Amino acid sequence: MRRIALVTLVVGDYDEAIGFYTGALGFRLVEDTPRPDGSRWVVVRAGADGPGTDLLLARARGGSQRARVGDQTGGRVGFFLHTDDFARDHARMLAAGVTFLEEPRHEPYGTVAVFQDLYGNRWDLLQPAG
Incomplete structure (x- = not known):
């Protein structure tokens, strides 16, 4: 079996990014390990x-x-x-202060709305149809 295990998201600050992804989006912090060069290995799920x-x-x-940062795509x-x-x-995300760029819409593939993370990267919140 093969799969994409990690995708890198370039952020401005580790702690503010952890706070947003775990707080506002409800992700779970999987790993936060200091590295010898002063960086950290930070993984959220x-x-x-x-x-x-x-x-x-x-x-x-x-x-x-x-x-x-904020414009990776x-x-x-x-x-x-x-x-x-x-x-x-x-x-839950609205209550946590997440910025949605549109109202939810119903498409043949599901219910969707575009939001942005704390840096401006665009995301779809999507409940697939069926």
Whole structure:
């Protein structure tokens, strides 16, 4: 079996990113390990243990990486957070201060709304149809 295990998300600060992903989005901190070079290996997970894809929160180093924070996909939705209860998660995220860029809409593929993370990266909150 093969799968994508981690996707790197370049962030401005480890602790503020951990706070947003675990607090506002309800992710779970899986690992936060200091590295000899002063960086940290920070992994968060959206759901329970299982065959999902975790996020590696990597603090930007240097000007070119700092310029990509919040714009890793050129303004497109780059991340897709699936849920089994759109209304529950949408309400919880709104209460936590998450910025949604549109009202929820019903599409043939499911219920969806675009939101942004604390850096401006665009995400879909999506409850797939069926």
